[in-house]
Amino acid sequence: MAGKAQYEELIRQFSAFGAVKREMGRLLPADCPGGSAAVMTLLGRHGDMRMSKLAELLAVDMSVTSRHVAHVADRGWIERFPDPADKRSRILRLTPEGHAQLDDIAERTTQLLAHRLSDWSDDEVGQLSRLMARLRASFDDCRAPAVRPPALSGDEQSTRTPAITT
Amino acid sequence: MAGKAQYEELIRQFSAFGAVKREMGRLLPADCPGGSAAVMTLLGRHGDMRMSKLAELLAVDMSVTSRHVAHVADRGWIERFPDPADKRSRILRLTPEGHAQLDDIAERTTQLLAHRLSDWSDDEVGQLSRLMARLRASFDDCRAPAVRPPALSGDEQSTRTPAITT
DNA sequence: TATTGTTATACTCTATAACTATA
DNA sequence: TATAGTTATAGAGTATAACAATA
Numbered sequence A, B: 001m002a003g004k005a006q007y008e009e010l011i012r013q014f015s016a017f018g019a020v021k022r023e024m025g026r027l028l029p030a031d032c033p034g035g036s037a038a039v040m041t042l043l044g045r046h047g048d049m050r051m052s053k054l055a056e057l058l059a060v061d062m063s064v065t066s067r068h069v070a071h072v073a074d075r076g077w078i079e080r081f082p083d084p085a086d087k088r089s090r091i092l093r094l095t096p097e098g099h100a101q102l103d104d105i106a107e108r109t110t111q112l113l114a115h116r117l118s119d120w121s122d123d124e125v126g127q128l129s130r131l132m133a134r135l136r137a138s139f140d141d142c143r144a145p146a147v148r149p150p151a152l153s154g155d156e157q158s159t160r161t162p163a164i165t166t
Numbered sequence C: 001t002a003t004t005g006t007t008a009t010a011c012t013c014t015a016t017a018a019c020t021a022t023a
Numbered sequence D: 001t002a003t004a005g006t007t008a009t010a011g012a013g014t015a016t017a018a019c020a021a022t023a
Helices: A004-026 A034-046 A051-058 A062-074 A094-114 A123-139 B003-026 B034-046 B051-058 B062-074 B096-116 B120-142
Strands: A077-084 A086-094 B078-083 B084-093
Touching: A004 A094, A004 B003, A004 B034, A004 B062, A004 B096, A034 A051, A034 A094, A034 B003, A034 B062, A034 B078, A051 A062, A062 A077, A077 B034, A086 A094, A086 A123, A086 B062, A094 B003, A123 B003, B003 B034, B003 B096, B034 B062, B034 B078, B034 B084, B034 B096, B051 B062, B051 B084, B078 B096, B084 B096
Parallel strands: none
Antiparallel strands: A077 A086, B078 B084
């Protein structure tokens, strides 16, 4: 348990982080905004998957995922083909062009970090990675409690638009 | 100097951080989006200042700052009055209502963090803060080198829209 | 002529809600 | 009736460029 001052300091860092994020975004290839890069990165890392799985990994609503995926597919970087097990689903897969694009992105971003973090030790980079991963986990875990206590049990965590309750 | 794999891992964490940022944003009071909260937080922390200074602290273009500030001023949370030293400038200052709003924001955000990070040690929170601060510093320091080498010297770092070169 | 701040325009990312086609 | 995915719409953040007032 940390003190209020520490939390406020942390929040300030969260806010300032936007500048870093934007600078990273600026070096992406034209026609490949951040959302597209994120889609391809996750497909490259986790392999073929369905829309719903991708939305979960991106941690955004499926409607958002759908738009990003459409953009990437329009450019021929991924293929979408029907899931034989469920005709409502689509399986996403990187094309060779997608892999090439992904390599280009990885090359640019790692090079930028190598420049910017040239005076960081291996261990420091690792620490930041681990702490940010844990931060995200801490937010994922208790998905709502602060707003609406555990309630009953069941589902939760849907990546889905609320759906009408009529 | 870290390895390519480490940089890629770090980039993945950067990308995933958006989910944390959005959850923080969801608990802000209505009529007070993130940009407004950032403006008031910086004014509360650094005291009265000019637009240009605020834009620098926010690390966004002054046109963006102008919009955020206008929103906050419309709600009576800050006052803008002319700088006696330079009639082009305006000095920004939190009003009593602004201070109250700021307290409310700080209360909500620190409470959320206290919930989410309840199992983090004081030291871990401090480490994350320090590493993120250093990250931002690392990006601020060499402002361009990766894109366009140090070049001559002079200005740089303007927070300003390019300006016509006709 | 250069600088401070404002405004107009455009782009990206996001969520909500409604709709389709399957389960 | 419920779920996978799409699309339409709206809100927030940002940058670029052009403009007014003042240095």
